[in-house]
Amino acid sequence: MGQFALTEAVYYILLSLQSPLHGYGIIQNVEELSHGRVKLAAGTLYGAINTLLEKHWIEALKEDPESRKKEYVITPAGKTVLEEELQRLKELVENGTRLLK
Amino acid sequence: MRKRFYKLFLVGQMEKEEQWLNEMADHGFLVLNVGKFYFDFNEVDPGKYRIKVMMLKGSKNSEKNQDFYRFLEDMGISYVDGMNFPGVCYVYLKMPKDSDVNQLEMYSDVDSKIRYNRLILGYMIFATIAITLIGIWNFYMAFGRSDNGVSWLNAFMTVILAAIVIYGIVTIISCLITGHKLKREKRIHE
Structure with missing residues (x-):
């Protein structure tokens, strides 16, 4: 953990799941956060969610009996990964700002 | 009303098949069942649906794939039918054109x-x-x-x-x- 960069999709998914959301909610949230730039496709999101569940970076909440939609939320382990990634991104941005003329 | 059309697509012609099924949907025929050499359609309002054809690992009824259909269902994409091949399957999905998730692409990265x-x-x-x-x-x-x-x-x-x-x-x-x-x-x- 830590030495690899997160993909843009995973970064935004983790960021979105600081409060519980279902699949489509994640797509909407990511699109909004990125001002329409990142449009997650359903298959890609599904694959990412399953990998994140296996890594225990997110967890599935019990289904809402009314809507029957499965919701997901970030775990403490996921939050650590997100914080480490943010540090890495900060470094990139700082160096970019400092060195790009 | 149901209507049956006989047509054969070879494996690997998914895009062509998808294009044809979308043309049919635009003319008011929504695919309902898929056989080896035929497609059954239901007559619906023209231009209301979009069809996606994709290949998945394993059988169309495997637990993993069922879970995927349920996930898609939450976004307004529903499973229509599937066809098994050795080790893989084809699935046919439909989504209303006016729904929020109006996408034909299943993979974005x-x-x-x-x-x-x-x-x-x-x-x-x-x-x-x-x-x-x-x-x-x-x-x-x-x-x-x-x-x-x-x-x-x-x-x-x-x-x-x-x-x-x-x-x-x-x-x-x-x-x-x-x-x-x-x-x-x-x-x-x-």
Whole structure:
């Protein structure tokens, strides 16, 4: 953990799941956060969610009996990964700002 | 009202198949059941639905795939029908055109596109080898048994199978090119 960069999709998914959301909610949230730039496709999101569940970076909440939609939320382990990634991104941005003329 | 159309698409012609099914939907025929050589349609309002055809690993009824359909259902994409092949399946999905998730693309990043391309490539290689073997057997049955003369039925089958093998090879090459392009893309972009 830590030495690899997160993909843009995973970064935004983790960021979105600081409060519980279902699949489509994640797509909407990511699109909004990125001002329409990142449009997650359903298959890609599904694959990412399953990998994140296996890594225990997110967890599935019990289904809402009314809507029957499965919701997901970030775990403490996921939050650590997100914080480490943010540090890495900060470094990139700082160096970019400092060195790009 | 239901209507049946007879049409055959070869494996690997998913895009063509999807395009045809979308044209049918635009004319008011929504696919309902899929057989090896036919499609059953339901008459609906023209232009209301979009159809997606995709390949998945395993059987159309596997637990993993069922879970995927449930996930899609939450976004307004529903499973219509599927067809099993050895080790993989085709699934037919529909989504209302006016729904929020109005997308035909199932994969949005390079990684998942590479994985999907690899799945199709693997199946095409398997199918092409299988058909080549059946073709060789037919060739032997047609010309290899000199005491029985030439079997024209087997000769005819050999020609058909040879044509399919050529199609398979062309598809494999195009999959390899797509995979190569994606991998080159991945070296610099996500």
